[in-house]
Structure formats: structure tokens, C-alpha cells
Amino acid sequence: MEFVNPPGWARPKGYSNGVVGRGRLVFVAGQVGWNHEERFETDDFVGQTAQALRNIVAILEAAGAKPEHLVRMTWFVTDTDEYLARGKEIGEVYRAIIGRHYPVMSVIGIKALIEKGGKLEIEATALIPD
Secondary structure, three states, rough: EEEEEEOOOOOOOOEEEEEEEOEEEEEEEEEEOOOOOOOEEEOOOOHHHHHHHHHHHHHHOEEEEEEEEEEEEEEEEEHHHHHHHHHHHHHHHHHHOOOOOOEEEEEEEEEOOOOOOEEHHHHHHHHOOO
């Protein structure tokens, strides 16, 4: 796997601009911040972020992948102001669960999630190298 950032571009913070690889793909459906019983244990944005990331890691493990195999993440957040205001805390939780691995990422502000009480949803794609 090779992360691609064009020469002369500013280094992105917390993500990569592109990735090239070959292997087995794992597609992870959008994960919200609830537990395996589909119950939210907190209404805190950072707490739900941590749970959504733990859910992604559990799915990756079930597929034989690890967090360092992530190549893309798409974050859907219901409150972009809170996401921006709590960026440092989100970064700490991300590094504690995913590590210092920064795939291609997008963050999209949305009005609401289908799951009542959810503050964010994260889709992910991983590539297990040949």
C-alpha cells in the first residue's frame, strides 16, 4: 500500500490525499456510536466517535484485517461545529483506537441520522495487501 500526496502540495493533517494498493477489499457499512446491542451508551460526540471506531475495528478483525489496512473513511456528522470544536479530542480517540494511520478521508455535515440519538456515522474501506 502506498499513500499518495502530490509533490509540492501541503502535507494533509489527519488524512492522505490518495492511496494505491493491491489485495483483498473489505467494505465496512456506516457505523454509528452504539454498542453491539444497538444501544447508545452516551450522547457525547467524542464518546460516540470512539464507539463507532471500535465497531469498525471489530468488523475489520472479523474480516482478517487491521486498522492499518484502512484506505478510506467517510465521516457523516450531524454537527460540524461540534466536530471542529472537539477536533483535538477526536484526534486523541482516533489515535488510541486506529493508531497513527491516516487513510483517505472525507467529513460531510448532514442534518440527521436514521438512528435517533446518533451524532455521527463512519463508513470505511480497507485493503488487505496480497
